[in-house]
Amino acid sequence: MALWPFGKNKKKNNAEQPAQQEETFASGANSPEHTDAAENPTASEQPLSANAPAPADTPGDAAAAQGLHVTVNRHDAINGNMGPFDGDSVDIETFDFSEFSTGILDLKSMKIPLPKRSQVQVEMGAQGPKMLHIITEFGRITPVAFAAPRSTGQWESSVNELVENIQRDGMPTQLEEGPWGTEIAAQNANGMIRIIGIEGPRWLLRLTLAAPTGKEEGLTELAREVASRVFVYRGDDPILAGNSLPVTMPPQLVKQVQDEMERRKQEQNKPQEQSQQDTSAANKAAQEAAARQLFQMLGGNAAAQAAKNSEHHPENDPEDSDTSAESDDTTGDDSEGNGDSK
Numbered sequence: 001m002a003l004w005p006f007g008k009n010k011k012k013n014n015a016e017q018p019a020q021q022e023e024t025f026a027s028g029a030n031s032p033e034h035t036d037a038a039e040n041p042t043a044s045e046q047p048l049s050a051n052a053p054a055p056a057d058t059p060g061d062a063a064a065a066q067g068l069h070v071t072v073n074r075h076d077a078i079n080g081n082m083g084p085f086d087g088d089s090v091d092i093e094t095f096d097f098s099e100f101s102t103g104i105l106d107l108k109s110m111k112i113p114l115p116k117r118s119q120v121q122v123e124m125g126a127q128g129p130k131m132l133h134i135i136t137e138f139g140r141i142t143p144v145a146f147a148a149p150r151s152t153g154q155w156e157s158s159v160n161e162l163v164e165n166i167q168r169d170g171m172p173t174q175l176e177e178g179p180w181g182t183e184i185a186a187q188n189a190n191g192m193i194r195i196i197g198i199e200g201p202r203w204l205l206r207l208t209l210a211a212p213t214g215k216e217e218g219l220t221e222l223a224r225e226v227a228s229r230v231f232v233y234r235g236d237d238p239i240l241a242g243n244s245l246p247v248t249m250p251p252q253l254v255k256q257v258q259d260e261m262e263r264r265k266q267e268q269n270k271p272q273e274q275s276q277q278d279t280s281a282a283n284k285a286a287q288e289a290a291a292r293q294l295f296q297m298l299g300g301n302a303a304a305q306a307a308k309n310s311e312h313h314p315e316n317d318p319e320d321s322d323t324s325a326e327s328d329d330t331t332g333d334d335s336e337g338n339g340d341s342k
Helices: 014-022 061-065 152-167 216-227 251-309 320-341
Strands: 101-106 110-114 119-125 126-136 140-147 171-180 179-187 192-199 203-212
Touching: 014 152, 014 320, 101 140, 110 126, 110 140, 110 216, 119 251, 152 171, 152 179, 192 216, 203 216
Parallel strands: none
Antiparallel strands: 101 110, 119 126, 126 140, 140 203, 171 179, 179 192, 192 203
């Protein structure tokens, strides 16, 4: 799959895009299964830290100090024939991506033509949405746009930190050349991680790829095709270099996220409700057991008191307990005898 320049003024299926776009915003629940390398987010996907150490004399010095040679190919995001494009200067409506895409994913700071047979997946964190992924037949693409200084060199200064993060996760890395310069590639038995960085006017587009074993090449080619069609909207707001540009999700995705958060809330409440039911049942059982014990205790004391009241002392009446019954018998015999005598 080769990259080629895009022609402008091709609005051929623009009227059909909204309907197609709505179908594309799937939750990812039916997305293809991937191995650990494709499903587990790595530190390289997280936004760059604003407190990262400043680069040395030149942006590439930090990478060079680690023996990393980083190249950045010159890219014209405004007047060039291939993206990513600067959305603040170039109108996306002058392009036709219908042969490649089913619709445009509008995230405010990025507009991404989604590849055919792809889905959008929102990764949820404890507090809500955490990351947005494009799930394809080859693996996962995670796009993030960052603010950058007016001078170039943001990608060069980022490579060293990203390599360290990936190696910390236990994956050996190497640098490879792509259409826009150096790309970071990491491979293990489960699959591949690749990071593509592309600089534009005061912004940096970064794509993190995660592919299972056997699909690395397909995902790399597809991700480069996606990157060449992305539009980045930096805006004029002051944003610290290295911070990610704000993302606004489309209504369809917002609804899916809200539904997912509600489902999780209900799932979290279920154990609590079950625990309350179990506690109530346990309290009831404990109360019943205490009542039985109290009843037995009261019954035992009453019996003991009755036995004490009816107890005879041998020193006062040595044969009292035995003679009582006998006296009754004797009395009966006497009565019968008296009756006979009469």
